[in-house]
Amino acid sequence: MSVVTVQLGQCGNQVGQEFFNVLCNDSSNAKDKHYKDCSHERFFREGPSQDLRARAVLIDMEPKVISQTIAKAVKSDKWRYGEKSHFCQKQGSGNNWANGFSVHGPKHEEVVQDLVRKEVEQCDRLTGILTMMSLAGGTGSGMGTYITQCLRDTYPHTSILNHVTWPYNTGEVIVQNYNSILTLSHLYQFSDAILVHENDAVHKICAQLMNIKHISFNDVNKVIAHHLGSTLQPVYSTSSSCYSRNPIGEFMSSLVNHPEYKLLSVRNIPQMSSTSLAYSVFHWPSLLKHLRQMLIANARMEEGIDWAVRARSVSISDKGRTTREPGFNKSLANLLILRGKDVSGAEIGGFKDPALYVPWLPVESAFSSWSSSVPFSGYEKSATLVSNSQSLLAPLNNMVGKAWNMFASRAYIHQYMKFAISEEDFLDSFTVLEQVISSYSQL
Amino acid sequence: MTQSIVVQVGQCGNQVGCRFWDLALREHAHVNKKGIYDEALSSFFRNIDTRKNDGGASQITGGKISTLKARAVLVDMEEGVVNEILQGPLREVFDSTQLITDVSGSGNNWAVGHWTYGSAYRDQIVEQVRRAAEHCDCLQCFFLIHSMGGGTGSGLGTYVLKLLEEEFPEVYRIVTSVYPSAEDDVITSPYNSILAMRELTEHADCVLPVENQSLVDIVNKIRHMAHSGKGVSAIKKDCTVISSQGGVSGVEKPFDGMNNIVANLLLNITSSARFEGSLNMDLNEITMNLVPFPRLHYLVSSLTPLYTLADVNIPTRRLDQMFSDAFSKEHQLMRADPKHSLYLACALMVRGNVQVSDLRRNIERLKPTLPFVSWNQEGWKTGMCSVPPVGHTHALLALANNTCVRPTFMDLRERFGKLYRKKAHLHHYLQVEGMEQACFTEALSSLSSLIEEYSQLDATKGICMPDTSRLSIAT
Ligand SMILES: Nc1nc2c(ncn2[C@@H]2O[C@H](COP(=O)(O)OP(=O)(O)OP(=O)(O)O)[C@@H](O)[C@H]2O)c(=O)[nH]1
Ligand SMILES: Nc1nc2c(ncn2[C@@H]2O[C@H](COP(=O)(O)OP(=O)(O)O)[C@@H](O)[C@H]2O)c(=O)[nH]1
Ligand SMILES: [Mg+2]
Ligand SMILES: [Mg+2]
Numbered sequence: 016m017s018v019v020t021v022q023l024g025q026c027g028n029q030v031g032q033e034f035f036n037v038l039c040n041d042s043s044n045a046k047d048k049h050y051k052d053c054s055h056e057r058f059f060r061e062g063p064s065q066d067l068r069a070r071a072v073l074i075d076m077e078p079k080v081i082s083q084t085i086a087k088a089v090k091s092d093k094w095r096y097g098e099k100s101h102f103c104q105k106q107g108s109g110n111n112w113a114n115g116f117s118v119h120g121p122k123h124e125e126v127v128q129d130l131v132r133k134e135v136e137q138c139d140r141l142t143g144i145l146t147m148m149s150l151a152g153g154t155g156s157g158m159g160t161y162i163t164q165c166l167r168d169t170y171p172h173t174s175i176l177n178h179v180t181w182p183y184n185t186g187e188v189i190v191q192n193y194n195s196i197l198t199l200s201h202l203y204q205f206s207d208a209i210l211v212h213e214n215d216a217v218h219k220i221c222a223q224l225m226n227i228k229h230i231s232f233n234d235v236n237k238v239i240a241h242h243l244g245s246t247l248q249p250v251y252s253t254s255s256s257c258y259s260r261n262p263i264g265e266f267m268s269s270l271v272n273h274p275e276y277k278l279l280s281v282r283n284i285p286q287m288s289s290t291s292l293a294y295s296v297f298h299w300p301s302l303l304k305h306l307r308q309m310l311i312a313n314a315r316m317e318e319g320i321d322w323a324v325r326a327r328s329v330s331i332s333d334k335g336r337t338t339r340e341p342g343f344n345k346s347l348a349n350l351l352i353l354r355g356k357d358v359s360g361a362e363i364g365g366f367k368d369p370a371l372y373v374p375w376l377p378v379e380s381a382f383s384s385w386s387s388s389v390p391f392s393g394y395e396k397s398a399t400l401v402s403n404s405q406s407l408l409a410p411l412n413n414m415v416g417k418a419w420n421m422f423a424s425r426a427y428i429h430q431y432m433k434f435a436i437s438e439e440d441f442l443d444s445f446t447v448l449e450q451v452i453s454s455y456s457q458l
Numbered sequence: 459m460t461q462s463i464v465v466q467v468g469q470c471g472n473q474v475g476c477r478f479w480d481l482a483l484r485e486h487a488h489v490n491k492k493g494i495y496d497e498a499l500s501s502f503f504r505n506i507d508t509r510k511n512d513g514g515a516s517q518i519t520g521g522k523i524s525t526l527k528a529r530a531v532l533v534d535m536e537e538g539v540v541n542e543i544l545q546g547p548l549r550e551v552f553d554s555t556q557l558i559t560d561v562s563g564s565g566n567n568w569a570v571g572h573w574t575y576g577s578a579y580r581d582q583i584v585e586q587v588r589r590a591a592e593h594c595d596c597l598q599c600f601f602l603i604h605s606m607g608g609g610t611g612s613g614l615g616t617y618v619l620k621l622l623e624e625e626f627p628e629v630y631r632i633v634t635s636v637y638p639s640a641e642d643d644v645i646t647s648p649y650n651s652i653l654a655m656r657e658l659t660e661h662a663d664c665v666l667p668v669e670n671q672s673l674v675d676i677v678n679k680i681r682h683m684a685h686s687g688k689g690v691s692a693i694k695k696d697c698t699v700i701s702s703q704g705g706v707s708g709v710e711k712p713f714d715g716m717n718n719i720v721a722n723l724l725l726n727i728t729s730s731a732r733f734e735g736s737l738n739m740d741l742n743e744i745t746m747n748l749v750p751f752p753r754l755h756y757l758v759s760s761l762t763p764l765y766t767l768a769d770v771n772i773p774t775r776r777l778d779q780m781f782s783d784a785f786s787k788e789h790q791l792m793r794a795d796p797k798h799s800l801y802l803a804c805a806l807m808v809r810g811n812v813q814v815s816d817l818r819r820n821i822e823r824l825k826p827t828l829p830f831v832s833w834n835q836e837g838w839k840t841g842m843c844s845v846p847p848v849g850h851t852h853a854l855l856a857l858a859n860n861t862c863v864r865p866t867f868m869d870l871r872e873r874f875g876k877l878y879r880k881k882a883h884l885h886h887y888l889q890v891e892g893m894e895q896a897c898f899t900e901a902l903s904s905l906s907s908l909i910e911e912y913s914q915l916d917a918t919k920g921i922c923m924p925d926t927s928r929l930s931i932a933t
Contacts, residue, residue: 025738110743229816417835446931
């Protein structure tokens with residue numbers, strides 16, 4: 016019933032650390048013992064002195080981030096990483112995907128597989144693997160891609176969820192679009208699902224919902240961790256009337272019902288600073304109404320939603336031509352997760368509206384919902400929506416466009432050729448992603 | 459953690475190098491109050507237990523500092539500067555075995571430095587560098603420091619560069635090159651510079667060109683700041699930017715203020731590799747992000763704040779000023795105007811109390827004012843190091859791959875032409891064994907094609923380039 020997490024690169028390790036923090040704080044404060052036990056079993060094991068040890072493996076090619084991450088966990092005084100569950104080298108991949116993929120990946124595959132195996136052996140049953148990394152760097156993206164591929168081969172029947180951090184639109188790594196398209200195109204071929212957090216969107220949540228003035232990566236990571244926690248913490252399964260046993264597997268079967276479509280995004284409501292939270296009251300109808308409109312109008316947060324956008328797949332204009340509803344974000348599948356007080360009374364019919372979905376799938380297989388009456392992370396009520404929708408189409412199209420422009424001048428290609436990635440490889444990646452773009456646009 | 463080795467060649471190289479070692483020691487002393495030999499220190503220093511006579515000893519980090527030795531090789535074909543170092547406060551930091559000297563100098567003749575001393579000292583230099591490399595457990599980078607205008611730094615320095623490439627092809631070569639001003643007292647400096655340029659273009663991973671005239675201007679501006687308004691005392695004593703205490707010798711020398719600026723450049727460029735931060739920028743990320751085409755690897759740098767040195771509690775407006783200044787002409791370590799030329803790529807390396815939101819705000823603010831090449835409109839790289847320089851709360855180093863290097867190169871070519879047309883001093887070069895007329899013509903054409911490559915890119919400035927039509931796929 017457990018999930019093993021593999022954190023790769025600076026981003027993967029920093030986000031992963033916050034993720035376990037959220038999980039541990041949430042479940043330790045939960046009043047429901049079964050919830051607590053289920054969460055602990057899922058993400059933690061018992062250490063030598065009955066303390067909590069994250070079921071996680073930490074990988075980076077430079078030592079600084081790993082030691083910082085381990086130290087931060089120790090400082091939390093609630094949980095820590097396994098004594099020997101980490102691996103690092105002395106020098107990073109230098110933002111070069113090719114270096115991570117062609118050099119570090121193959122070179123350290125065995126060690127990493129060993130570490131993962133040791134974690135897996137400590138699970139009564141392994142139900143899924145979660146990898147965490149950024150798209151833009153060299154280690155997380157390049158080596159992460161390679162390692163995901165290896166894990167796929169070693170654990171053919173285990174669901175693998177790739178969590179990726181999408182770079183800010185500008186200003187971090189110059190070759191980020193190259194690294195990202197190489198990662199996404201490879202992952203697309205063997206991953207079960209790719210769960211995306213865009214740094215720009217999360218940054219806005221920090222600024223506008225959390226009211227943070229000087230936003231640090233720490234703040235950004237806390238929001239991502241909150242989203243992930245609210246998605247992956249235990250939920251009650253009505254069919255077996257106990258906590259669901261295979262979260263990642265069920266997650267995949269709810270959301271990835273067609274192999275062409277694997278890009279998932281997360282929305283969550285409510286989200287606010289802890290001071291505001293203390294003075295707020297929530298009602299399910301209003302929360303869900305907002306969340307539904309966030310989905311339809313493709314907004315990442317409850318502020319600034321465009322209420323004019325309506326769910327309508329096609330409309331026939333007076334000239335008899337079919338046009339698309341402007342701004343409408345069509346879904347292939349949605350998973351709604353409700354947590355907290357009075358969940359059973361929450362009315363979720365609005366998410367079963369066929370107008371949200373493609374005509375060629377019955378709504379029953381396009382929409383699923385989970386719920387738990389245990390409030391999540393101090394929110395009396397909260398709702399999370401994971402979507403396989405057109406939400407990432409624009410960012411992906413934008414990214415591929417920029418990478419293609421750069422590729423046309425062959426800028427930076429020599430850096431990749433040094434590590435055995437050729438122009439052909441780039442072209443293959445472009446082809447894969449143009450296909451993905453085309454598939455999502457045609458929804 | 460990785461290590462780097464500094465190779466300082468010639469008078470300029472050694473004088474700048476020593477300012478670097480001095481400032482690096484002070485910075486680590488400030489951060490590392492417990493006197494532990496930590497990972498950060500190990501990147502540029504070895505820790506030697508002098509009581510053991512095996513010379514090797516406590517490489518392992520975590521122990522007490524006993525004696526720190528610089529990971530450096532000092533090369534000069536005159537003894538003067540190196541001897542002074544050996545009598546100055548930094549003498550402990552170098553072993554006599556790290557020094558390679560001769561007595562007669564290169565007479566400001568690139569050919570003598572490159573060919574005569576190159577072949578004479580080749581084995582000795584390789585041997586010394588190898589020894590320094592053996593003391594590293596993961597050697598990442600060589601920092602070569604030299605001047606372009608003289609004979610030793612320029613000639614022998616670029617010879618060493620080739621040696622490093624041959625012997626350690628995997629290790630990055632970042633070169634700090636001091637370019638002569640137009641009024642330079644070395645008459646043959648245009649020859650030397652152009653002969654050296656070719657080697658830099660062909661054998662360096664990246665070059666940080668620094669012009670003496672710009673350094674003079676910046677030093678004057680800092681002096682002016684200190685004397686006007688706030689008074690001399692406004693500038694704090696222990697600031698590493700301009701202070702020259704503990705320099706090569708006790709008294710301040712003419713180049714010290716200038717060399718401190720270059721030393722700070724090196725300190726900041728390596729800070730993110732030495733200390734931790736929420737977005738590390740390792741040395742190997744510099745070329746990966748800033749060098750789109752192998753030959754176009756000249757990076758113009760600027761350091762800010764230069765003269766808000768005295769302020770400690772700098773409010774946010776000042777923080778944004780630091781970002782604005784980094785793009786102004788006056789703050790470049792080269793006489794160049796990046797804002798009115800074309801950016802191929804730009805890196806911002808911040809130190810201290812600066813958050814990702816500060817970076818984002820400033821990039822958004824400045825982006826519209828800066829022309830970027832069409833295929834790299836988002837050509838920004840950022841690094842965040844949490845340890846600020848001594849005496850500051852924050853600092854910024856901007857590195858730009860920008861076509862604004864062109865005027866300096868063209869100017870140099872013109873000065874070269876004036877001498878070359880008259881064949882002035884040519885015979886001094888041609889009589890050196892290994893040197894031929896072709897060396898001049900090839901160096902000149904190498905520089906011309908470099909200028910041409912930058913020009914072609916520069917010409918695309920302001921022209922709206924349509925997006926390349928996308929790859930079509932069968933649907
Ligand atoms: N949200 C978030 N993004 C991060 C964090 N750290 C880095 N990033 C993003 O990750 C990308 C850079 O990748 P890194 O994770 O630093 O790179 P790496 O995987 O360590 O690879 P190399 O350092 O190149 O070997 C950029 O897009 C950053 O915005 C973090 O803590 N949180
Ligand atoms: N910035 C700076 N420039 C120097 C210094 N010493 C010499 N130069 C410059 O270096 C050039 C002469 O080269 P030099 O280093 O003296 O010759 P070498 O010893 O033969 O390499 C001239 O352009 C000088 O202005 C120094 O300490 N700092
Ligand atoms: Mg890294
Ligand atoms: Mg001289």
